[in-house]
Amino acid sequence: MTLDPSVVTAFTPTGKLRASINLGNPVLAKRDPVSGEPCGVSVDLARAFAERLSVDLELVAFDTAGKSVEAVSDERADIGFFAVDPLRAQAISFTAPYVLIEGFYLVRDDSPITRNQDVDQPHNRVAVGKGSAYDLFLTREIKTAQIVRAPTSPAVVQTFIEQNLEVAAGVKQQLESDASRFSGLRLLDERFMVIQQAMGTPKSRGLAAATALQRFVEAMKTSGFVSAALERHGIAGASVAPAA
Template identity: 75%
Template sequence: MSLDPSVVTAFTPTGTLRASINLGNPILANKDAQTGQPFGVSVDLAREFAKRLGVDIELVVFDAAGKSVEAVTEERADIGFFAVDRLRGAGITFTAPYVLIEGFYLVRNESQVRNNADVDHEINRVAVGKGSAYDLFLTRELKHARIVRAPTSPTVVRTFMEQGLEIAAGVKQQLEADCLVTPGLRLLDECFMVIQQAMGMPRSRGETAGNYLRGFVEEMKASGFVAESLTRHGILGASVAPAA
Protein backbone atom coordinates (compact mmCIF):
# COMPACT_ATOMS: atom_id res chain seq x y z
CA MET A 1 0.00 0.00 0.00
CA SER A 2 1.25 3.49 -0.82
CA LEU A 3 1.81 5.58 2.27
CA ASP A 4 0.78 9.24 2.41
CA PRO A 5 2.86 11.09 5.06
CA SER A 6 -0.37 12.61 6.38
CA VAL A 7 -1.54 9.10 7.28
CA VAL A 8 1.49 8.57 9.52
CA THR A 9 0.75 11.89 11.22
CA ALA A 10 -2.91 10.94 11.71
CA PHE A 11 -1.96 7.69 13.45
CA THR A 12 0.93 9.05 15.52
CA PRO A 13 0.09 12.48 16.95
CA THR A 14 2.56 11.79 19.79
CA GLY A 15 5.21 10.44 17.43
CA THR A 16 4.59 6.84 18.55
CA LEU A 17 1.80 4.45 17.57
CA ARG A 18 -0.15 3.72 20.75
CA ALA A 19 -1.98 0.41 20.37
CA SER A 20 -4.75 -0.48 22.82
CA ILE A 21 -4.56 -4.18 23.72
CA ASN A 22 -7.41 -5.96 25.54
CA LEU A 23 -6.32 -8.95 27.65
CA GLY A 24 -9.97 -9.69 28.47
CA ASN A 25 -10.36 -11.73 25.28
CA PRO A 26 -7.90 -14.66 25.29
CA ILE A 27 -8.42 -15.29 21.58
CA LEU A 28 -6.86 -11.92 20.77
CA ALA A 29 -4.25 -11.35 23.47
CA ASN A 30 -2.70 -12.93 26.55
CA LYS A 31 0.11 -12.09 28.95
CA ASP A 32 3.30 -14.13 29.13
CA ALA A 33 3.51 -15.58 32.64
CA GLN A 34 7.27 -15.15 32.84
CA THR A 35 7.90 -11.84 31.09
CA GLY A 36 4.56 -10.15 31.70
CA GLN A 37 4.52 -9.07 28.05
CA PRO A 38 1.32 -9.31 25.98
CA PHE A 39 1.19 -11.61 22.96
CA GLY A 40 -1.43 -12.75 20.47
CA VAL A 41 -2.92 -11.94 17.11
CA SER A 42 -3.85 -8.37 18.05
CA VAL A 43 -0.30 -7.72 19.26
CA ASP A 44 1.09 -9.19 16.03
CA LEU A 45 -1.17 -6.95 13.95
CA ALA A 46 -0.28 -3.87 15.99
CA ARG A 47 3.45 -4.48 15.58
CA GLU A 48 3.08 -5.11 11.84
CA PHE A 49 1.04 -1.93 11.42
CA ALA A 50 3.69 0.12 13.22
CA LYS A 51 6.29 -1.47 10.93
CA ARG A 52 4.27 -0.41 7.89
CA LEU A 53 4.09 3.15 9.20
CA GLY A 54 7.79 3.13 10.04
CA VAL A 55 7.22 4.21 13.64
CA ASP A 56 7.82 2.94 17.16
CA ILE A 57 4.97 1.27 19.00
CA GLU A 58 3.65 1.51 22.57
CA LEU A 59 1.29 -1.22 23.76
CA VAL A 60 -1.37 0.24 26.06
CA VAL A 61 -2.70 -2.82 27.87
CA PHE A 62 -6.10 -3.22 29.54
CA ASP A 63 -7.91 -6.07 31.27
CA ALA A 64 -11.35 -5.36 29.81
CA ALA A 65 -12.84 -4.43 26.45
CA GLY A 66 -14.67 -1.40 27.79
CA LYS A 67 -11.44 0.17 29.02
CA SER A 68 -9.74 -0.51 25.70
CA VAL A 69 -12.62 1.11 23.81
CA GLU A 70 -12.49 4.18 26.07
CA ALA A 71 -8.77 4.60 25.45
CA VAL A 72 -9.29 4.84 21.69
CA THR A 73 -12.49 6.88 21.89
CA GLU A 74 -10.77 9.38 24.19
CA GLU A 75 -7.66 9.35 21.96
CA ARG A 76 -5.36 7.98 24.63
CA ALA A 77 -4.57 5.28 22.06
CA ASP A 78 -4.35 5.48 18.27
CA ILE A 79 -5.58 2.02 17.27
CA GLY A 80 -7.35 -0.84 18.99
CA PHE A 81 -8.91 -4.25 18.48
CA PHE A 82 -12.62 -4.52 19.16
CA ALA A 83 -15.82 -6.33 18.43
CA VAL A 84 -17.80 -4.25 15.96
CA ASP A 85 -20.78 -2.64 17.65
CA ARG A 86 -22.93 0.30 16.58
CA LEU A 87 -22.68 1.95 20.01
CA ARG A 88 -18.89 1.92 19.87
CA GLY A 89 -19.06 3.22 16.31
CA ALA A 90 -20.07 6.67 17.56
CA GLY A 91 -16.45 7.42 18.41
CA ILE A 92 -14.49 4.73 16.55
CA THR A 93 -13.93 4.07 12.85
CA PHE A 94 -13.93 0.30 12.32
CA THR A 95 -12.34 -1.80 9.63
CA ALA A 96 -14.02 -4.91 8.32
CA PRO A 97 -13.50 -7.82 10.74
CA TYR A 98 -10.32 -9.86 10.65
CA VAL A 99 -11.51 -12.66 12.97
CA LEU A 100 -14.91 -14.15 13.77
CA ILE A 101 -15.56 -15.44 17.30
CA GLU A 102 -18.56 -17.27 18.72
CA GLY A 103 -20.34 -16.24 21.90
CA PHE A 104 -21.89 -19.00 24.03
CA TYR A 105 -23.94 -19.44 27.19
CA LEU A 106 -22.73 -21.56 30.12
CA VAL A 107 -24.91 -23.12 32.85
CA ARG A 108 -24.63 -25.71 35.61
CA ASN A 109 -25.16 -29.34 34.64
CA GLU A 110 -28.43 -29.52 36.55
CA SER A 111 -29.83 -26.31 35.02
CA GLN A 112 -33.22 -26.46 33.30
CA VAL A 113 -31.83 -24.09 30.66
CA ARG A 114 -31.27 -26.42 27.69
CA ASN A 115 -31.10 -24.08 24.72
CA ASN A 116 -30.77 -20.40 23.86
CA ALA A 117 -34.55 -19.92 23.80
CA ASP A 118 -34.65 -20.80 27.52
CA VAL A 119 -32.39 -17.90 28.54
CA ASP A 120 -34.58 -14.81 28.27
CA HIS A 121 -36.89 -15.35 31.24
CA GLU A 122 -37.40 -13.25 34.38
CA ILE A 123 -36.03 -15.96 36.66
CA ASN A 124 -32.64 -15.88 34.95
CA ARG A 125 -29.61 -13.71 35.69
CA VAL A 126 -26.88 -13.63 33.07
CA ALA A 127 -23.25 -12.82 33.95
CA VAL A 128 -21.30 -10.89 31.29
CA GLY A 129 -18.05 -8.95 31.20
CA LYS A 130 -18.73 -5.25 31.74
CA GLY A 131 -18.50 -3.32 28.49
CA SER A 132 -17.80 -6.44 26.41
CA ALA A 133 -19.46 -7.12 23.07
CA TYR A 134 -21.68 -9.63 24.86
CA ASP A 135 -22.76 -6.97 27.34
CA LEU A 136 -23.66 -4.54 24.55
CA PHE A 137 -25.47 -7.18 22.50
CA LEU A 138 -27.40 -8.82 25.33
CA THR A 139 -28.37 -5.46 26.84
CA ARG A 140 -30.25 -4.82 23.60
CA GLU A 141 -31.54 -8.34 22.99
CA LEU A 142 -32.61 -9.70 26.37
CA LYS A 143 -36.03 -8.37 27.38
CA HIS A 144 -36.72 -10.36 30.57
CA ALA A 145 -33.52 -11.90 31.98
CA ARG A 146 -31.39 -9.62 34.16
CA ILE A 147 -27.77 -8.88 33.25
CA VAL A 148 -25.13 -8.99 36.01
CA ARG A 149 -21.84 -7.39 34.97
CA ALA A 150 -18.55 -8.94 36.04
CA PRO A 151 -15.52 -6.59 36.17
CA THR A 152 -13.89 -8.29 33.15
CA SER A 153 -14.68 -11.11 30.73
CA PRO A 154 -12.18 -13.56 32.37
CA THR A 155 -14.00 -13.08 35.71
CA VAL A 156 -17.47 -13.90 34.34
CA VAL A 157 -17.56 -17.51 35.54
CA ARG A 158 -16.18 -16.54 38.96
CA THR A 159 -18.98 -13.95 39.29
CA PHE A 160 -21.48 -16.55 38.05
CA MET A 161 -20.34 -19.03 40.72
CA GLU A 162 -19.92 -16.61 43.64
CA GLN A 163 -23.34 -14.99 43.15
CA GLY A 164 -25.17 -18.19 42.31
CA LEU A 165 -26.35 -16.87 38.95
CA GLU A 166 -28.21 -18.96 36.41
CA ILE A 167 -26.21 -18.26 33.22
CA ALA A 168 -22.81 -16.96 32.11
CA ALA A 169 -22.12 -15.54 28.66
CA GLY A 170 -18.82 -15.01 26.88
CA VAL A 171 -16.15 -16.20 24.46
CA LYS A 172 -16.61 -19.91 23.81
CA GLN A 173 -12.92 -20.71 24.39
CA GLN A 174 -12.80 -18.83 27.70
CA LEU A 175 -15.90 -20.64 28.96
CA GLU A 176 -14.53 -24.02 27.85
CA ALA A 177 -11.31 -23.32 29.75
CA ASP A 178 -13.33 -22.40 32.86
CA CYS A 179 -15.24 -25.69 32.59
CA LEU A 180 -11.95 -27.58 32.85
CA VAL A 181 -11.14 -26.05 36.24
CA THR A 182 -14.69 -25.79 37.60
CA PRO A 183 -16.54 -29.14 37.46
CA GLY A 184 -20.28 -29.33 36.97
CA LEU A 185 -20.65 -26.79 34.18
CA ARG A 186 -21.68 -27.13 30.55
CA LEU A 187 -22.07 -24.95 27.47
CA LEU A 188 -25.31 -24.80 25.53
CA ASP A 189 -25.22 -26.41 22.11
CA GLU A 190 -25.26 -23.33 19.87
CA CYS A 191 -23.76 -19.86 19.84
CA PHE A 192 -26.00 -16.89 20.53
CA MET A 193 -23.91 -14.47 18.46
CA VAL A 194 -20.93 -14.35 16.13
CA ILE A 195 -18.62 -11.52 17.04
CA GLN A 196 -16.81 -9.58 14.34
CA GLN A 197 -13.40 -8.60 15.66
CA ALA A 198 -12.00 -5.58 13.82
CA MET A 199 -9.33 -2.93 14.13
CA GLY A 200 -10.43 0.56 15.01
CA MET A 201 -9.17 4.12 15.36
CA PRO A 202 -10.54 7.40 16.72
CA ARG A 203 -13.16 8.69 14.29
CA SER A 204 -11.57 12.14 14.42
CA ARG A 205 -8.44 10.93 12.58
CA GLY A 206 -10.16 11.19 9.20
CA GLU A 207 -11.30 9.10 6.26
CA THR A 208 -7.91 8.83 4.56
CA ALA A 209 -6.40 7.19 7.64
CA GLY A 210 -9.49 5.01 7.99
CA ASN A 211 -9.15 3.76 4.44
CA TYR A 212 -5.48 2.95 4.99
CA LEU A 213 -6.32 0.90 8.10
CA ARG A 214 -9.08 -0.92 6.21
CA GLY A 215 -6.66 -1.77 3.42
CA PHE A 216 -4.11 -3.03 5.93
CA VAL A 217 -6.62 -5.44 7.48
CA GLU A 218 -7.67 -6.78 4.09
CA GLU A 219 -4.03 -7.38 3.17
CA MET A 220 -3.35 -9.16 6.46
CA LYS A 221 -6.27 -11.52 5.84
CA ALA A 222 -5.48 -12.18 2.19
CA SER A 223 -1.76 -12.77 2.79
CA GLY A 224 -2.35 -15.41 5.46
CA PHE A 225 -0.85 -13.24 8.22
CA VAL A 226 -3.94 -13.52 10.45
CA ALA A 227 -4.31 -17.28 9.89
CA GLU A 228 -0.62 -17.88 10.63
CA SER A 229 -0.80 -15.79 13.80
CA LEU A 230 -3.82 -17.71 15.11
CA THR A 231 -2.06 -21.02 14.40
CA ARG A 232 1.22 -19.92 16.00
CA HIS A 233 -0.55 -18.87 19.20
CA GLY A 234 -2.57 -22.09 19.35
CA ILE A 235 -5.95 -20.41 18.97
CA LEU A 236 -8.78 -22.81 18.14
CA GLY A 237 -12.40 -21.98 17.34
CA ALA A 238 -11.77 -18.58 15.80
CA SER A 239 -11.86 -18.19 12.03
CA VAL A 240 -10.35 -15.63 9.70
CA ALA A 241 -13.09 -13.31 8.48
CA PRO A 242 -13.84 -13.31 4.74
CA ALA A 243 -12.65 -10.49 2.51
CA ALA A 244 -14.69 -7.32 2.80
Protein backbone atom coordinates (compact mmCIF):
# COMPACT_ATOMS: atom_id res chain seq x y z
CA MET A 1 0.00 0.00 0.00
CA THR A 2 1.99 2.99 -1.33
CA LEU A 3 0.67 6.36 -0.23
CA ASP A 4 1.20 9.68 -1.97
CA PRO A 5 3.11 12.12 0.27
CA SER A 6 0.17 14.53 0.09
CA VAL A 7 -2.06 11.88 1.69
CA VAL A 8 0.44 11.36 4.50
CA THR A 9 0.50 15.11 5.06
CA ALA A 10 -3.30 15.22 5.14
CA PHE A 11 -3.34 12.67 7.96
CA THR A 12 -0.51 14.28 9.93
CA PRO A 13 -0.87 18.09 10.08
CA THR A 14 1.07 18.08 13.37
CA GLY A 15 3.77 15.75 12.07
CA LYS A 16 2.40 12.66 13.79
CA LEU A 17 -0.76 10.57 13.62
CA ARG A 18 -3.16 11.36 16.46
CA ALA A 19 -5.59 8.48 17.02
CA SER A 20 -8.74 9.00 19.08
CA ILE A 21 -9.39 5.92 21.23
CA ASN A 22 -12.72 5.26 22.98
CA LEU A 23 -12.08 3.38 26.23
CA GLY A 24 -15.82 3.27 26.88
CA ASN A 25 -16.17 0.25 24.59
CA PRO A 26 -14.02 -2.53 26.12
CA VAL A 27 -14.70 -4.77 23.14
CA LEU A 28 -12.31 -2.59 21.13
CA ALA A 29 -10.13 -0.74 23.64
CA LYS A 30 -9.31 -0.60 27.35
CA ARG A 31 -6.38 0.23 29.60
CA ASP A 32 -3.73 -2.41 30.12
CA PRO A 33 -4.00 -3.50 33.77
CA VAL A 34 -0.20 -3.44 34.18
CA SER A 35 1.01 -0.45 32.14
CA GLY A 36 -2.19 1.60 32.20
CA GLU A 37 -1.73 2.31 28.50
CA PRO A 38 -4.59 1.90 25.97
CA CYS A 39 -4.67 -1.49 24.29
CA GLY A 40 -7.07 -3.44 22.12
CA VAL A 41 -8.16 -3.97 18.54
CA SER A 42 -8.52 -0.28 17.70
CA VAL A 43 -5.11 0.48 19.21
CA ASP A 44 -3.54 -2.27 17.10
CA LEU A 45 -5.14 -0.82 13.98
CA ALA A 46 -3.93 2.68 14.87
CA ARG A 47 -0.37 1.42 15.25
CA ALA A 48 -0.56 -0.48 11.96
CA PHE A 49 -1.83 2.60 10.11
CA ALA A 50 0.91 4.79 11.60
CA GLU A 51 3.41 2.23 10.34
CA ARG A 52 1.87 2.43 6.86
CA LEU A 53 2.29 6.21 6.98
CA SER A 54 5.82 5.85 8.44
CA VAL A 55 5.00 8.36 11.18
CA ASP A 56 4.90 8.41 14.97
CA LEU A 57 1.62 7.62 16.69
CA GLU A 58 -0.05 9.55 19.51
CA LEU A 59 -2.98 7.88 21.25
CA VAL A 60 -5.62 10.30 22.52
CA ALA A 61 -7.86 8.34 24.87
CA PHE A 62 -11.39 9.20 26.01
CA ASP A 63 -13.89 7.53 28.33
CA THR A 64 -16.89 7.90 26.02
CA ALA A 65 -17.68 7.52 22.34
CA GLY A 66 -19.10 11.04 22.21
CA LYS A 67 -15.83 12.64 23.36
CA SER A 68 -13.85 10.45 20.98
CA VAL A 69 -16.05 11.50 18.06
CA GLU A 70 -15.77 15.18 19.01
CA ALA A 71 -11.98 14.97 18.98
CA VAL A 72 -11.99 13.87 15.34
CA SER A 73 -14.83 16.20 14.32
CA ASP A 74 -12.94 19.14 15.87
CA GLU A 75 -9.66 17.93 14.29
CA ARG A 76 -7.96 17.42 17.63
CA ALA A 77 -7.34 13.89 16.33
CA ASP A 78 -6.62 12.64 12.81
CA ILE A 79 -8.34 9.25 12.90
CA GLY A 80 -10.80 7.53 15.19
CA PHE A 81 -12.71 4.31 15.72
CA PHE A 82 -16.49 4.66 15.91
CA ALA A 83 -19.78 3.09 15.11
CA VAL A 84 -21.10 4.38 11.80
CA ASP A 85 -23.96 6.84 12.31
CA PRO A 86 -25.56 9.47 10.03
CA LEU A 87 -25.15 12.23 12.62
CA ARG A 88 -21.45 11.55 13.03
CA ALA A 89 -21.02 11.33 9.26
CA GLN A 90 -21.77 15.03 8.91
CA ALA A 91 -18.18 15.82 9.92
CA ILE A 92 -16.40 12.47 9.57
CA SER A 93 -15.58 10.31 6.54
CA PHE A 94 -16.18 6.70 7.56
CA THR A 95 -14.67 3.56 6.13
CA ALA A 96 -16.70 0.41 5.76
CA PRO A 97 -16.94 -1.39 9.12
CA TYR A 98 -14.13 -3.64 10.28
CA VAL A 99 -15.99 -5.24 13.22
CA LEU A 100 -19.68 -5.94 13.89
CA ILE A 101 -20.97 -5.80 17.48
CA GLU A 102 -24.49 -6.51 18.70
CA GLY A 103 -26.63 -4.18 20.78
CA PHE A 104 -28.95 -5.87 23.31
CA TYR A 105 -31.47 -4.99 25.99
CA LEU A 106 -31.08 -6.04 29.63
CA VAL A 107 -34.00 -6.34 32.09
CA ARG A 108 -34.70 -7.86 35.50
CA ASP A 109 -35.72 -11.50 35.74
CA ASP A 110 -39.23 -10.57 36.90
CA SER A 111 -39.74 -7.95 34.18
CA PRO A 112 -42.79 -8.43 31.93
CA ILE A 113 -40.59 -7.44 29.00
CA THR A 114 -39.76 -10.53 26.96
CA ARG A 115 -39.30 -9.16 23.42
CA ASN A 116 -37.65 -6.11 21.88
CA GLN A 117 -41.09 -4.91 20.81
CA ASP A 118 -42.08 -4.62 24.48
CA VAL A 119 -39.46 -1.96 25.24
CA ASP A 120 -40.92 1.08 23.49
CA GLN A 121 -43.79 1.71 25.89
CA PRO A 122 -44.64 4.95 27.77
CA HIS A 123 -44.01 3.39 31.20
CA ASN A 124 -40.49 2.17 30.33
CA ARG A 125 -37.22 4.01 30.96
CA VAL A 126 -34.18 2.85 28.99
CA ALA A 127 -30.63 3.45 30.25
CA VAL A 128 -28.05 4.16 27.53
CA GLY A 129 -24.48 5.47 27.44
CA LYS A 130 -24.52 9.15 26.55
CA GLY A 131 -23.40 9.75 22.96
CA SER A 132 -22.93 6.06 22.20
CA ALA A 133 -23.96 4.49 18.91
CA TYR A 134 -26.99 2.87 20.51
CA ASP A 135 -27.93 6.19 22.16
CA LEU A 136 -27.99 7.84 18.73
CA PHE A 137 -29.88 4.90 17.22
CA LEU A 138 -32.49 4.64 19.97
CA THR A 139 -32.98 8.40 20.08
CA ARG A 140 -34.22 8.09 16.50
CA GLU A 141 -36.12 4.83 16.92
CA ILE A 142 -37.75 5.02 20.35
CA LYS A 143 -41.08 6.82 20.14
CA THR A 144 -42.75 6.53 23.56
CA ALA A 145 -40.29 5.13 26.13
CA GLN A 146 -38.02 7.53 28.01
CA ILE A 147 -34.27 7.45 27.41
CA VAL A 148 -32.06 7.97 30.47
CA ARG A 149 -28.42 8.73 29.65
CA ALA A 150 -25.67 7.34 31.85
CA PRO A 151 -22.41 9.34 31.75
CA THR A 152 -20.53 6.47 30.04
CA SER A 153 -21.34 3.10 28.50
CA PRO A 154 -19.68 1.15 31.35
CA ALA A 155 -21.98 3.04 33.77
CA VAL A 156 -25.22 1.93 32.07
CA VAL A 157 -26.00 -1.08 34.27
CA GLN A 158 -25.08 0.82 37.44
CA THR A 159 -27.46 3.62 36.39
CA PHE A 160 -30.13 1.02 35.57
CA ILE A 161 -29.79 -0.49 39.06
CA GLU A 162 -29.47 2.75 41.05
CA GLN A 163 -32.42 4.48 39.37
CA ASN A 164 -34.54 1.32 39.27
CA LEU A 165 -35.07 1.68 35.52
CA GLU A 166 -36.94 -0.84 33.41
CA VAL A 167 -34.37 -1.47 30.64
CA ALA A 168 -30.63 -1.14 30.04
CA ALA A 169 -29.32 -0.97 26.47
CA GLY A 170 -25.79 -1.52 25.29
CA VAL A 171 -23.11 -3.68 23.74
CA LYS A 172 -23.90 -7.32 24.48
CA GLN A 173 -20.48 -8.14 25.95
CA GLN A 174 -20.51 -5.09 28.23
CA LEU A 175 -24.00 -5.91 29.51
CA GLU A 176 -23.10 -9.55 30.12
CA SER A 177 -19.98 -8.57 32.02
CA ASP A 178 -21.76 -6.00 34.16
CA ALA A 179 -24.78 -8.23 34.77
CA SER A 180 -22.51 -10.92 36.18
CA ARG A 181 -21.92 -8.63 39.17
CA PHE A 182 -25.62 -8.54 40.02
CA SER A 183 -28.23 -11.22 40.47
CA GLY A 184 -31.67 -11.32 38.89
CA LEU A 185 -30.86 -9.84 35.48
CA ARG A 186 -31.30 -11.24 31.97
CA LEU A 187 -30.69 -10.24 28.38
CA LEU A 188 -33.51 -10.40 25.88
CA ASP A 189 -33.16 -13.11 23.26
CA GLU A 190 -32.49 -10.93 20.23
CA ARG A 191 -30.35 -7.95 19.34
CA PHE A 192 -31.96 -4.61 18.63
CA MET A 193 -29.16 -3.40 16.36
CA VAL A 194 -25.88 -4.36 14.76
CA ILE A 195 -23.21 -1.81 15.63
CA GLN A 196 -20.88 -1.27 12.67
CA GLN A 197 -17.47 -0.25 14.00
CA ALA A 198 -15.42 1.64 11.43
CA MET A 199 -12.46 3.98 11.17
CA GLY A 200 -12.98 7.64 10.39
CA THR A 201 -11.11 10.84 9.59
CA PRO A 202 -12.26 14.46 9.37
CA LYS A 203 -13.99 15.16 6.06
CA SER A 204 -11.75 18.19 5.66
CA ARG A 205 -8.80 15.86 5.05
CA GLY A 206 -10.14 15.18 1.56
CA LEU A 207 -11.27 12.33 -0.63
CA ALA A 208 -7.79 10.90 -1.19
CA ALA A 209 -7.26 10.50 2.56
CA ALA A 210 -10.70 8.93 3.05
CA THR A 211 -10.00 6.50 0.18
CA ALA A 212 -6.61 5.56 1.64
CA LEU A 213 -8.16 4.82 5.01
CA GLN A 214 -10.88 2.74 3.38
CA ARG A 215 -8.28 0.67 1.51
CA PHE A 216 -6.30 0.17 4.71
CA VAL A 217 -9.35 -1.18 6.56
CA GLU A 218 -10.17 -3.59 3.74
CA ALA A 219 -6.57 -4.82 3.69
CA MET A 220 -6.64 -5.37 7.46
CA LYS A 221 -9.83 -7.43 7.17
CA THR A 222 -8.77 -9.58 4.23
CA SER A 223 -5.25 -10.19 5.59
CA GLY A 224 -6.63 -11.63 8.83
CA PHE A 225 -5.19 -8.78 10.94
CA VAL A 226 -8.55 -7.85 12.50
CA SER A 227 -9.47 -11.48 13.21
CA ALA A 228 -6.08 -12.08 14.83
CA ALA A 229 -6.44 -8.93 16.94
CA LEU A 230 -9.85 -10.04 18.23
CA GLU A 231 -8.38 -13.41 19.19
CA ARG A 232 -5.23 -11.88 20.71
CA HIS A 233 -7.27 -9.64 22.99
CA GLY A 234 -9.70 -12.41 23.94
CA ILE A 235 -12.74 -10.72 22.40
CA ALA A 236 -15.73 -13.05 22.04
CA GLY A 237 -19.03 -12.18 20.39
CA ALA A 238 -17.68 -9.62 17.92
CA SER A 239 -17.15 -10.61 14.29
CA VAL A 240 -15.03 -9.31 11.44
CA ALA A 241 -17.19 -7.33 9.05
CA PRO A 242 -17.47 -8.71 5.50
CA ALA A 243 -15.42 -7.15 2.72
CA ALA A 244 -16.90 -3.94 1.34
